[in-house]
Amino acid sequence: MNGNEGAEDQKEQRREEALARGAERRRQREGATAKEYPPSPLIQSIVKTLRHLSVDTEQIMDEVIVRTDPESLIETCKLLRETAELEFTYLRCLSAVDYVENIEVVYHLSSLEHPHKTVVKTQVPTESAELPSVVPIWRGADWHEREVHDLFGMAFTNHPNMSPLLLFDGFEGFPLRKSYKIPEQKEGLGG
């Protein structure tokens, strides 16, 4: 049995490698190689502002990404909003992505005073999905957090009102988690 499984694994691995090679060749043929984006000067000022916190900063394409742990999330957001040279006053988007073991909450920020933007990311384990709310920092996070609560089952502590927003009362499960399966449609009416 073990030998068989090993062979299966190898086969699967070879298949994936072949697919990856094919994709790479295709991309080269179509001339669609990754575009070059100039390094953002924003990174230095973010690193300087957040130097006492445990954050990782990197640039992916044109976005500066700040990875933080849930404990320092509020402090990070506060500093990003209040520091004079950053002033991320505008919450572009708040969303979550389910990576099965972890749920990642993503805060897209931009500034109306300066022409720059950033992304704050934090991950929490799916079993204990809980984060502090950023509503005290950006009031616009209110419904976004309620939506993430509805669809991912993420609890936001300190949120003023965590009642269901998009789903009806009594809906079972968290639809945007990868583990959720869309129920089979029944025949006829009421499916």
Add this chain to the structure above:
Amino acid sequence: MDNIPSTEPVEFMLNVGPQHPATHGVLRLLIDVDGERISQVETHIGYLHRGTEKLCEGETFSQIISLFDRLDYVANFNMEMSYVMAVEKILGLDVPIRAEYIRVVTCELNRIASHLLFYGTLGLDIGAMTPVMYAFREREALQAYFESVSGARMMHNFFRVGGVKEDLPEGFLESLQSYLPKLKQAVQECDQLLTLNDIFLERTKGVGILEKVDAVDFAVSGPNLRASGVEHDIRRTEPYSIYPNLKFSIPTGTNGDSWDRYWVRMQEIQESIFIIEQCIDQIEPGPISGRTRTVIRPPKGEAYVRTESPRGDFGVYLVTEENKEQPYRIKMRSPSFCSLMALETMLQGEYLADAVTILGTLDFIMGEVDR
């Protein structure tokens, strides 16, 4: 003596919606009124929630375009724009210049059509029957153009990753060029009907003020944000497509009241006409689609793209996996969703009769709010 009515204020709760003509869709408001004044509002949404984000995870990249049509169903081209740009950003794909022009022309026409719908329905909301007739006459002409381009009056499914589905039909640009002066005149007529009308001014001036601070805090965008005095337009601050080549100004209000929100949109129609005129002058023959495969398998990555839809900043957050035909996650950041969040603050202290004006000038589309 028991018959004498009490002069004590009585709190009364009024339920508006989810089926109500003034809510322009399925929005439910629980309004606490103190006499004629609104003391508190609770907004309930989700009646049109179709789980588009979940559906997207099971569709291929080219099938998803049709799902985006169904978000903001009066600005379909603008919805498709954000999505195809997000996929192109991950693929690192360049779009042929003619395709970009076709996209911008259709998007701006769509913006005009959307603002005309706003103009007509706002008139109806506050009791003016005529504006809707004028607005729909022009909207009908624009719909005919959409039909000639994409084959459908709504739900166009016209943009493709790497370009557009088809080239413009023969004689389209000439016909459009001769129509634009008529449109300009019609917009002017609309302007004369309502903008400085005494009753209209009375109903909208100083009504439903959205302060600049609140607007930014709630991440309100588009005409609603600009009416509050913030000069912020994605086409200018984060230019995409061919907008850097085009000249246009950004109309900005000062008071953030209902009249300013109306005025900004009326000015935007004229700016859009100006943009289309420039596009007609600049557009040149060429390919309309890049070299993409029918089955798109982008590399692992993520992209956030925002464009200026008629209602504001429409963002698409796309996360992909290596060699998958379906996206891992798509999040749509809809401008109406954020505008509606500010509604509770805006309605507080207003007259109940003005709630309809405020709902009308916020110009939200529930399809986009609930997704």
